[in-house]
Structures are given as C-alpha cells and as structure tokens.
Amino acid sequence: MPQTGDKDGPRTLQTVSMASQVLMTLKELDGAGVTELATELDISKSTAHIHLTTLVENGFVVKQNGRYELALKLFAVGEYVRSQNPLYRHGKDQVDELADKTGQYVHIVTEENGRAINLYQVKGDTSVSGTYQTTKPQQRDYLHYTASGKAILAYLPEQRVREILNRHGLPGRTANTITDSEVLFEELENIRERGYAYNDEEEIEGFRAIGAPLQTPDGDVLGSLSVSGPASVLQGERFEETLPEEVINSANIIEVNINMSNRS
Amino acid sequence: MPQTGDKDGPRTLQTVSMASQVLMTLKELDGAGVTELATELDISKSTAHIHLTTLVENGFVVKQNGRYELALKLFAVGEYVRSQNPLYRHGKDQVDELADKTGQYVHIVTEENGRAINLYQVKGDTSVSGTYQTTKPQQRDYLHYTASGKAILAYLPEQRVREILNRHGLPGRTANTITDSEVLFEELENIRERGYAYNDEEEIEGFRAIGAPLQTPDGDVLGSLSVSGPASVLQGERFEETLPEEVINSANIIEVNINMSNRS
DNA sequence: GAGTTTTGTTCAATATATGCGAACATATAA
DNA sequence: TTATATGTTCGCATATATTGAACAAAACTC
Numbered sequence A, B: 001m002p003q004t005g006d007k008d009g010p011r012t013l014q015t016v017s018m019a020s021q022v023l024m025t026l027k028e029l030d031g032a033g034v035t036e037l038a039t040e041l042d043i044s045k046s047t048a049h050i051h052l053t054t055l056v057e058n059g060f061v062v063k064q065n066g067r068y069e070l071a072l073k074l075f076a077v078g079e080y081v082r083s084q085n086p087l088y089r090h091g092k093d094q095v096d097e098l099a100d101k102t103g104q105y106v107h108i109v110t111e112e113n114g115r116a117i118n119l120y121q122v123k124g125d126t127s128v129s130g131t132y133q134t135t136k137p138q139q140r141d142y143l144h145y146t147a148s149g150k151a152i153l154a155y156l157p158e159q160r161v162r163e164i165l166n167r168h169g170l171p172g173r174t175a176n177t178i179t180d181s182e183v184l185f186e187e188l189e190n191i192r193e194r195g196y197a198y199n200d201e202e203e204i205e206g207f208r209a210i211g212a213p214l215q216t217p218d219g220d221v222l223g224s225l226s227v228s229g230p231a232s233v234l235q236g237e238r239f240e241e242t243l244p245e246e247v248i249n250s251a252n253i254i255e256v257n258i259n260m261s262n263r264s
Numbered sequence C: 001g002a003g004t005t006t007t008g009t010t011c012a013a014t015a016t017a018t019g020c021g022a023a024c025a026t027a028t029a030a
Numbered sequence D: 001t002t003a004t005a006t007g008t009t010c011g012c013a014t015a016t017a018t019t020g021a022a023c024a025a026a027a028c029t030c
Helices: A014-028 A034-041 A045-057 A073-084 A086-102 A147-154 A158-168 A181-194 A236-262 B014-028 B034-041 B045-057 B073-084 B086-102 B147-154 B158-168 B181-194 B236-262
Strands: A061-064 A067-070 A105-112 A115-123 A197-200 A207-215 A221-230 B061-064 B067-070 B105-112 B115-123 B197-200 B207-215 B221-230
Touching: A014 A034, A014 A045, A014 A061, A014 A067, A014 B014, A014 B045, A014 B073, A034 A045, A045 A061, A045 A067, A045 B014, A067 B073, A073 A086, A073 B014, A073 B067, A073 B073, A073 B115, A086 A105, A086 A115, A086 A221, A086 A236, A105 A147, A105 A207, A115 A147, A115 B073, A147 A181, A147 A197, A147 A207, A147 A221, A158 A181, A197 A221, A207 A236, A221 A236, B014 B034, B014 B045, B014 B067, B034 B045, B045 B061, B045 B067, B073 B086, B086 B105, B086 B115, B086 B221, B086 B236, B105 B147, B105 B207, B115 B147, B147 B181, B147 B197, B147 B207, B147 B221, B158 B181, B197 B221, B207 B236, B221 B236
Parallel strands: none
Antiparallel strands: A061 A067, A105 A115, A105 A221, A197 A207, A207 A221, B061 B067, B105 B115, B105 B221, B197 B207, B207 B221
C-alpha cells in the first residue's frame, strides 16, 4: 500500500518518520538492542538494524556496550538550538538576578507545539535544598498546571489554546490541577486581568509559583518567566505583592532587552 | 544506480542520511528557506520541501516567520541525553564545588566520535567577568588544544588517537597550539607521567587550564575535569601545585561516585 | 498598487531505494 | 558442549523517494 492509511495530512517521507520514531523510542527505552527496537516499532529486525546503522553513521546514535543509545551530539545540537533562542539569550541574566534576589527557583519557559519547554532554570539559594532534584527533570511539559504555562496560555489566541487542549488534554496532577477547560478559560481571564499567573500547588503538592508572560510590543507571547518555591515561603504579602512585582519587573526588562536587539 | 558511489562502508538509508544532512545544514545556516536548502544540498526544491515538511511533522524543525529552523524539541531531547550521562550525573556537584573553591571556570568534558563534548561548565565568581561569553559557545570541540581534550587523548589507546587525528587533524588556534602529531604524542606521554594535562594558551591567548582524566577502575577514560582561567591568575605555585591537586582530588571523587553507582 | 521576480507548494511519473524474510554469524545461556 | 537468543548481511519485489514542471503565494520594484 502506498502511503499507509495514516491521515498524516501533508505527504511525508515515511523512512524519515520511522527514523524519528527510532530516535524517540531509544529515548523512551533509554537505549535498546536491535530486536527490542524491532518489536517495539513492529518492523523487521533487518529494518531496525539498518535504521540504527544509519543513525550511528550520522552521529545521532551510538552503540555502547551492545546497546544503541542516543548520542551526545544531540545534546550539542540542543545547546546550539537554545543558544539561538532570543528568550534564552536575553533572559538568562535576568533569571540569574531574580533567583539571587528572591532566593527561589526561577524559570524561563516557552511553548512549542503546545508543550512547555524549560529554556533555563536556576535555583536560588534559599529554595528547597535537601529535596533532591530528580534525575528525570519533570520535562512532562504540559502548559496547564504551571504558572509559566498558564501565563503563556493566557496570552495565546483562544483558537490556539483550544487546539492545544484538544491535542494534549488536561491531565491532572494534584487535587488543585485544573482539569476542566471551562474552569481553565476563566482562570486565563483572571490571569489577563491580573497580568500574571499563579500556580497554587497545581503541579506539585506544597509548591507554588508566580508566572508573568513575555510579550512582543504587539502582544504576541514569546514565553514566560516564573518564580517558584515551597508554599510555606510563597505566601501572604510576599506571594500577593512583593514577588509578583519582582517577576513583572524582570519580565519587563527581558522584554525590553529583546526589543532592543530587534532594532538594527 | 543503487546505493550511490559513496564508499559509506555499511549499507545505509540514504533518505535518512539526507534528513540528517538537512538538520545539520539548518544548524550551519541558522535556519533556511526551501530554495536555499535545496541549493546548499544540491537537491530539487520538491525534495527539500518534503524533507522539511517531514521533519516539521516529527517536531524536529519548526517553521518560523517563513524560515525553517531547528526545533526546541532538540534541546529537550539533548537535555535528556545529558541527564542520562553518568559523568554528568555524578560529576555535576563536584564541578559546582570546585568552581566555588577555585573561583575559576570548571568543565566536565567527554569524547564522542573523536570530538569533545562539554557536558557541564560553571564559571566560578573570580573568573573573568567583563569578558563576554560569545553567543556561539566555542563548541569547536577539538580535543588537541584543550587541557580536558588532551587529558582524554592521553588515556585513550594510541590506535584510537591516531584514528582521531586522521579524521579531524590538528588545526591551529594560537601560536601555542600543538599542530604536529609527533609533538602531541610526546605531550600525551608527559601528561600520563604527570597525571594531568596543561593547556598553556593553546586554545585562547591569555587562557590557561589544567585537566585531569576521569577513568574507570580498569583504566578506560570516560572524560575529564578541568579548571581554566586567565594566565595572570593560573601561574606560579597555584598553577603548578595547588590547582592540579584540587582538580585531581575532585576527579577522584567523581570516579568514586561513578563506581559506587555501578555496584549492586 | 500593478507588474515582476523570487520563493514555496503540489502533482504524476519513473527509476530506485527501501523493507522484508531467509540465511548466516555472533554472543549469551544452559 | 549444545541450545537459544540476538545481531548482521543479502537478494528480490514493490512500494516510495526524487524529480521537473506547473501552479500559488509572497516579496520586491518602481
């Protein structure tokens, strides 16, 4: 059958799509052997083999003690991609500064294909130490249960928000996670009125956050800046006045930095 | 002709190799349009187009204001790859600590396909501020003109070192860069005797470094740990005694951490 | 803001690269 | 050692990638 029944929309190269799946499967499985991969993707061993060989030849996969694993080249490429990102380039210093000032976690987040990408994060020195950073950083990257994510959603065209919800849904995480789209839209309305977003233990029990959007002069969201920490610290006036102000301030500075760099 | 004249060694999927080239070309060009890419890779516009479309479908490329660029998904994948790396997992904390202690730059470096990969780096607070970090971090990643790189080469089997030299050569950077392979092999001998490597302005004028290998109990090199800073600071007893000791100490701790995690 | 050039996208046809299974090779287990 | 699983190579049939040409949409130009 030509171009398998998939309703892929545009015509695509199946071999390349398979190669992409191979990469993502190696990520899922933390590396794999030929047979394992073939089973997982439901292809023949020979096909799995030639895919892996090709990816090795191109440096995206390495064969390490008998297993095929994603290569560090991907890390190098990824670093390049981040370094090209304007939000990262012009926001990094402010993140460092804000983390210093607040002592909490500070993140710069952006959105791609409806998912959150953590461009840069720093742990201020009064924020939870002792709580170990899990090795798998929570790259679970939904937008609806973080302050950064909601700050982005709030300033995205409603149409796009609906698309994202259809695509990714609103999975729950804690008792406070917003899992109903009507509730979410009300929340986004509140965020727009307020100018920044709260996360009140919606992702992790005991963790709160404040997130402000980063926008272009004509109102497009580029991403967001957030501060997060234990609910015991982010509370009272600090949570309602001081921190929001500081986050907004830093966000404004980043916005200015970006605009400056766009003038020639 | 089946499998074009290329002497690729093993049989590979040309479509996938082309897709890889597309990705790397987008990196080289900092993004490109369809025609530009087609010209660069000497393929038809339609082929370039379907490749790009496929990579977009798979999330590795995004179309941003009319140009195709590498997607942040690659950054996310790259972060995952790094997080899986034992050297990073068990070395990061030591890097932070050593940067604190010395006040200089500290790097953890490893090798892949004969090139250096900077797994993690931190700038201690007394190291050059004012000198701006260039936006393109010097991911030029040759092994022969850095302390980290030479520390790795010194403990790699000579056969592999020769392969690497054949593959990548010994391009010069400063007046001090070693560009002759015989000189390099002598230097590697010295490093083995000493137990650590020096970089005396071989990469950047005015910059020195000290690098120690990170090895498994049976002598395989996993990577290296290095401290670097201005030649005006890295000099005298500090350069010859104190810092080497501190680097070696930290390196040993990392080695132990890794071994611990391999038991059971 | 019409005309012109460049760039992006779609399509049908054909040659060819891809995916498969079977056979062989190598590694691991019993 | 034999047995079992895993990895690798090969030839073949057929699905599929590449192409050029035609069309569409931008982007300049004046």
